[in-house]
Amino acid sequence: MSKYVQDDQQKYLFKVNRKAFIDPEILEIERKEIFDKCWLYIGHESEVPNSGDFHRRKVGGRNLLFTRGSDGVIRALYNSCPHRGALVCREGKGNSKVFRCFYHAWSFNTQGELVGLPDKSGFPEDHNCDGSKNMTAVKRLESYRGFVFVNFDDNAISLEDYLAGAKEYLDLVADQTEVGMEVLQDSQEYSVRANWKLLCENSFDLYHGVPTHKTYFDIVATRGGLMEKDSLMGEARALGNGHAVMEYYAPWPRPIGKWIEGYGEEAKEIIDKINARLIEKFGEERAHRISKKNRNILIFPNLVINDIMAIAIRTFYPIEPDYIQVSAYALSPINETDGFREVRNDSYLEFLGPGGFATPDDNEALELCQEGFLNSKEVEWNDVSKGMNREISQATDEEQMRAFWREWDKRMTIAESKKEEAGRVKV
Known part of the structure; x- marks a missing residue:
């Protein structure tokens, strides 16, 4: 028997415990088991029709950049500089060829790749040869009929299956x-x-x-x-x-x-x-x-x-x-x-x-x-x-x-x- 929901279809009775609306511990479980694992809407394809178009979005508690790269691909990038963590993009929306971090001026192209940083001599020649200094993209991004979703669970079912x-x-x-x-x-x-x-x-x-x-x-x-x-x-x-x-x-x-x-x-x-x-x-x-x-x-x-x-x-x-x-x-x-x-x-x-x-x-x-x-x-x-x-x-x-x-x-x-x-x- 669930602590939160009483579902008795023979007696035509369905009740929800009011703790579900007020308990902070329940919210913490929801964040981990629902918002971290379900497909969440980030935007519509029409919002980023051109290369370089972007919108700042907060999805599932994460700061993201919803953007279309110069390669035409729509991505969701974590809006956090891989250098020291600052928000890379502070504008709410726009079109740009480069995202430049305000803090130390690391710059990234519309695919999230590191393309510029001051005083390159302070870093080894193979700095970022593995791509680890690029902005991180959300791994799971899929769309249906123009509606774009992200999922923070690598093992989640496909969006089409999820939408049912x-x-x-x-x-x-x-x-x-x-x-x-x-x-x-x-x-x-x-x-x-x-x-x-x-x-x-x-x-x-x-x-x-x-x-x-x-x-x-x-x-x-x-x-x-x-x-x-x-x-x-x-x-x-x-x-x-x-x-x-x-x-x-x-x-x-x-x-x-x-x-x-x-x-x-x-x-x-x-x-x-x-x-x-x-x-x-x-x-x-x-x-x-x-x-x-x-x-x-x-x-x-x-x-x-x-x-x-x-x-x-x-x-x-x-x-x-x-x-x-x-x-x-x-x-x-x-x-x-x-x-x-x-x-x-x-x-x-x-x-x-x-x-x-x-x-x-x-x-x-x-x-x-x-x-x-x-x-x-x-x-x-x-x-x-x-x-x-x-x-x-x-x-x-x-x-x-x-x-x-x-x-x-x-x-x-x-x-x-x-x-x-x-x-x-x-x-």
Whole structure:
């Protein structure tokens, strides 16, 4: 029996121990057994289209440079000088032929190779003949449909195997245009005083939608986006390896295929053409799914893709049990007109942006949960049972959260078993 998760499918009962959200020792295990071993999103190929393009990223607690070398290869370099350890690159993003360390002026090309250092006479002629003074690259970097991931575990399974059923939903995002998707720069950075797993739950929790975000639904209704009988109807699915999704209909617009009056007449013509093109390429059924249905996707452990009234990519990392840092990016088809891109961006910022109708409400809810955990320690368990009594889980159920928690619990239980076994052997 797990210490953290009670999963009784016969009694339709699923509970999570609140220690999982507040215990510093649990966070340390998570860092070693989850963030050090799972595939973690670092960026999108569109962010580094040219040789020398780079972005500083913090992934899994590591400072990295996400860059495309002069050889055209995308890499993740540890942003630490092999000389004395200083950050090599201090700029957030840019394009450069050389990365130069501020401290002692060691210089590296876009492949991370040492190409210059002051006072070379102070070093032997064979200095760096083995490449040991080059910047170190993350060994495991793989991509799927433009989404790039790193893994710090040399023995990890391939990204394609890891993504499992999530590939189907990434395809639905990537197939929205035949010319490719692009991330709109810059990222939005913010923090939340809550445990990182609360944001995982919240990111595909449709049950809270109407009560928490009622103001937004009211505004959408004034623009022609009405709550129809199938609004917020759909399905929640586990996708393997802790990934999960909810796919559903909603009253808000979708730039890829659902027009409302608030978009204006020019946007209607553009959306009609998009729909016609999708039908021609994929047929009625798949085109309808791409353009009309919404998707909130979680790639375990900490990548969220919300394909709703706009497309948001969010990734986050725990600094403390009750403090996370979040990075968010907007994703769009490359070939949008400026006017229609403005429509999409307005939709993104209005709901998904840090100052929109959703994100501040959600952050407030998560921080209230965290406060509730800390100030009501006698209440030990959260209930995550909604929908267990149905044969097919609805989008407003919690099957997607249970998929996350089962994977989390499996990894934590294995880690603690190893720790106990090591303790017995030591004795």
